[in-house]
Amino acid sequence: VFINYSLNHMLYYRTIAVVHHYPQFLHIYMRLSLRNDRELKFARTVIFTVEEINRDSKLLPGMTLEAVNGEEQSCKSRIQALLGHSSSGVSEDINTILGPLSIPQVRTLLHLVVSHLSTCACLSDKKLYPTFFRTVPSDRFQIIALLKLMEYFDWRWVGIIHSPSMYATQATTEFIKEAKKEGICVEYMKSFSRSSTTSDSITTAEIIRSSSSKVVLLFMSLSYTKAFLKIMEGRNITGKQWLGSESWITQTDLASATRKSILQGAMGFAIPEASIPGLAEFLLNLKPSDEPESAMIRAFWEDVFHCSFTPSNTSAMCNGTEDLRTISNDYTDMTEFRAVNNVYKAVYAVAHALHALLQCRNASNPTTGKQCVNMKDIQPKQNGDTVAQYDLVNWQMREDGSVEIVSIGEYDSSSSEGKNFKLNDITKIIWGGNHIPRSVCREPCPPGTRKAINKRKPICCFDCFECPEGTISNQTNAPECLICPPEFWPNDRKDQCLPKPTEYLSYKExxxxxxxxxxxxxxxxxxxxxxxxxxxxxxxxxxxxxxxxxxxxxxxxxxxxxxxxxxxxxxxxxxxxxxxxxxxxxxxxxxxxxxxxxxxxxxxxxxxxxxxxxxxxxxxxxxxxxxxxxxxxxxxxxxxxxxxxxxxxxxxxxxxxxxxxxxxxxxxxxxxxxxxxxxxxxxxxxxxxxxxxxxxxxxxxxxxxxxxxxxxxxxxxxxxxxxxxxxxxxxxxxxxxxxxxxxxxxxxxxxxxxxxxxxxxxxxxxxxxxxxxxxxxxxx
Missing domain, CATH: 1.20.1070.10 (Rhodopsin 7-helix transmembrane proteins)
Structure with missing residues (x-):
């Protein structure tokens, strides 16, 4: 099993499937690497999971699973899987380079790529990426879940802020496409770049502040979200209900007292919380002595403890016994294992796949029903995206700027239509504007009127016309008014046909x-x-x-x-x-x-x-x-x-x-x-x-x-x-x-x-x- 992590982050445990054939890949990755504490946690989780599988006598009996990094140049064995990458864009590049349709030689070395956080729906195309799999749901499911949430609260008029990355642009395009089908309109769609000028930032803030839509979908990766929130601080953006993508919606380090007006009540769908026994101890017990040959572990240690393993005039000496429990960063945060659980599942997915394919009883494989195979004969198995399960979470910020991520609902794509989205006690939700927002371009046409599409405006910005004399509409947004039967006549509100009063000369009048x-x-x-x-x-x-x-x-x-x-x-x-x-x-x-x-x-x-x-x-x-x-x-x-x-x-x-x-x-x-x-x-x-x-x-x-x-x-x-x-x-x-x-x-x-x-x-x-x-x- 080979492990690959972000080009833009520090690659503590990283492997390229074709190290000996294409050594330049490793060289390039190493030059571009930057430190990222979360990626280190993912890599250490792979090590923990591999060791756990190897202790299991029932899973892959007689075989040892090995996590190989890029520094192990002597590895001659055939690679069965590559784990990573976190970014959808980089995952696409890796699969394009290593795909069997692009490089025939790789076909004999690499059987599949498993990602834990690459959510772009584009990667589900098996014609382009036949060997790509993932343990995180495709963004398509997240988009469907977001639309279910909007439909539940009747939010038909929304704004979108997205980053220019492939992850965000692909998801935004898919969201707009699906939103039209559900009668949800986008008032504005604004791209935000970390290199945006002050003028662009002011324009973006003014668009959000002056818009009539009360719901804003912020579809960005974590790094872009940090930059966006930093720029939006002090821009007087209040009363908006923010919806976030799973990439940042559970990242509590985004919270601060100055961002309370923005993030208070934010909602989004997150990867379900999970418990992995023993993982927290494993991660926090990391010592440089565990990986004495890893320069990156030493660099990480020096950075977080502000010390040095070599004599220095500017910092104290590291002794290697410092306690990570005294440090607060992405690596040491053990409050939730949402994304980490996907890494954990990715390793187990590979192990179970190998275990099933290597079964042999009476000269046949009980899983496939075909002839038994050995490690050299294993070929990629095409399967679909993982079942999408999300927790709907709500940001509830305190005065000091800290935040509590409260689960208020869930989405499960495996449930039947109409039952896949569930919302818990609505009274426990904190809202961006202190109450449930109304976000519509036009209030629904009440009974007694008919809905008419205005061709010069989005479909959500329709017109309402009162029903003509003698006609009614008894439902909201009725497309046509109905003529009352001859013996009936509309009431004053024109929403019901009532029996016509019968008039004759009576003794009572x-x-x-x-x-x-x-x-x-x-x-x-x-x-x-x-x-x-x-x-x-x-x-x-x-x-x-x-x-x-x-x-x-x-x-x-x-x-x-x-x-x-x-x-x-x-x-x-x-x-x-x-x-x-x-x-x-x-x-x-x-x-x-x-x-x-x-x-x-x-x-x-x-x-x-x-x-x-x-x-x-x-x-x-x-x-x-x-x-x-x-x-x-x-x-x-x-x-x-x-x-x-x-x-x-x-x-x-x-x-x-x-x-x-x-x-x-x-x-x-x-x-x-x-x-x-x-x-x-x-x-x-x-x-x-x-x-x-x-x-x-x-x-x-x-x-x-x-x-x-x-x-x-x-x-x-x-x-x-x-x-x-x-x-x-x-x-x-x-x-x-x-x-x-x-x-x-x-x-x-x-x-x-x-x-x-x-x-x-x-x-x-x-x-x-x-x-x-x-x-x-x-x-x-």
Whole structure:
């Protein structure tokens, strides 16, 4: 097993698979090396793991696993695996150089490269990198997890700050691609370089500070993140929710009191925490004497303890017994083994792969089912990326600048869709702005509106339009408004179709109650008039005005007032048929009586002339017969109407859009207008006859009152026709009732009130002498 660590860091334990064939590789790596405490921890973890595997009698029995570094030039054995590198960019370069498609000679020496921190999704392409494997999840899974987090809190409007490294640029490109699929938009994407000028830094800070998005994704490697945070200190960037990539989100050494306004509440997905028994002691027990030939261990020791192994005027002498537990740096930090566990797993992955491939039972490999192989025959096995498991962590900073990394959730790609992302108690989360941020370009379109895409803006910056009249939307961000069914109408918020209110003239409303009172008043006055006439039936004024027709007229007036009540209330089959037919018949009966009285007045005047015998032709039998005949004609019209096409209750949804008019449809319009026309014809005849008799002597002045009553009657009904046609809904019924009441009151008042006045208040005029006294004497 060969170990390779960063070109840009100190390579304490480092191996190139082709040391003897390409010694210049080692030379170049050594020249570029710089000290990195974390990389030393990784290398020492490899040594610890190899020793642990070699102590295991069940894993690779009879074989010894060896960790070889670049200084071991004498190694002649065939290399089976190369462990490293931490950087995705360097891993890509190594695989390109050492890939079997590039250098055929390497194929016989190197079988696979296993990385513990190279997360770039590009390295999953097996056509380009057939021998590359890793124990850290691809960034693609981290991106999916980040999108799940954003969807959970409905963060649809985000900013991205990334470094120009391959790790960050590839991940940012992938994030934007996947974010579009999920309806998440990027407000800005800014690249940050460690060589950025002050002007660039100010511009970046201003973009972050002035942006409307409240969530900022900081996708950088650890070294870039340190440089970025250092420059952003004091730039007054507050109220932002920072999301970090796994490369830095658990690095507590980034924290400081001055960065609290930036990092407080930061979130990100980290490699799961792990416990590796015995590793902490192994790492902290490192002494230079363990690797006496390693110049780099000595350099590390001199640096951390500020001493020297050679005499120096500037520093004390190192004795090699100094205790690493007194030092605080990346190497001695034993609070978490997230990345270290990937190194641990990488060594075990190689060991288990070799163990499985070298199994042989009955001349075949129980793992592959093929012929047994030896170490020289082992070839790279293609498999996919490791299962992605992350802890969602939250930065909770204290006043002194220290930070506690709190696990608040997890992501597991092996779980089924919808269950792979879990969030723990949300109340324990510390937020960047002290509360759960809202990060949207536009708030969702509420129910009652529709969502419209604005082609000049990102998809998240849509427009909301109120639903047109008669339509609703009952969900957030509805793409279209739905038309309500005919019997329904939107509520005020236009988010629900409600049954249209049904309108009809009811007894419970003011107008219906008033009309009912007037109807009852008309019945009462008619009844009172009948009582007065009955009490005074033997008086001359009653006898002179044809008491039989008078009582019949009063009875018909009562019916006219009562039939008005059938127009009030909820229409039904019987009420619709009754209201029009009862009205038509009772009014014809009423007008027939008035017409009979008019004829009687004319005949009575003729009868006073000498030699006139006209009354015998229109006596009581003829009067009854005429009233009956006139009424029967109307009865026949009503019967035909009810038989052919009767009135019926109808839900009129055309007149008003927002309510239903419950009305009585006429059925046959011809029948309705025939009923009205017949009434009008009799009223016109009565009016003409009464008008002709208006100049009769005062003793027979009833013709004047009939003329007035018919004038009122005709005026009311002539006015009724346009009002009836143009009145909406229940007002149509109210107009019809008003016409009935007005004409009925006109007849009652004009014909009967003067007579009642004389009988009650002027009884002295209720005498035959008084009535006959006004007739001038005639000598015939």
């Amino acid at each position: 003011i107008m219906g109650a008033l009309l009912t009172i007037f109807c009852c008043l008309g019945v009462f006055l008619s009844l009172l008039t009948s009582i007065i006439f009955l009490v005074h039936k033997e008086t001359p004024i009653v006898k002179a005005n044809n008491s039989e027709l008078s009582f019949l007229l009063l009875f018909s007036l009562k019916l006219c007032f009562l039939c008005s009540l059938t127009f009030i209330g909820r229409p039904s089959d019987w009420s619709c048929m009754l209201r029009h037919t009862a009205f038509g018949i009772t009014f014809v009966l009423c007008i027939s009586c008035v017409l009979g009285k008019t004829i009687v007045v004319l005949m009575a005047f003729r009868a006073t002339l000498p030699g006139s015998n006209v009354m015998k032709w229109f006596g009581p039998p003829q009067q009854r017969l005429s009233v009956l005949a006139f009424t029967l004609v109307q009865v026949v019209i009503c019967i035909l109407w009810l038989t052919i096409n009767p009135p019926f209750p109808n839900r009129n949804m055309n007149y008003y859009k927002e309510k239903i008019i419950l009305e009585c449809a006429l059925g046959s319009a011809i029948g309705f207008w025939a009923v009205l026309g017949y009434i009008g014809l009799l009223a016109l005849m009565c009016f003409i006859l009464a008008f002709l008799a208006r100049k009769l002597p005062d003793s027979f002045n009833e013709a004047k009152f009939i003329t007035f009553s018919m004038l009122i009657f005709c005026a009311v009904w002539i006015t009724f026709i346009p009002a009836y046609v143009s009145s909406p809904g229940k007002f149509t019924v109210a107009v019809e009732i008003f016409a009935i009441l007005a004409s009925s009151f006109g007849l009652l008042i004009c014909i009967f009130v003067p007579k009642c006045y004389i009988m009650i208040f002027k009884p002295e005029q209720n005498s035959k002498k008084h009535m006959m006294g006004k007739i001038p004497s005639r000598t015939l």
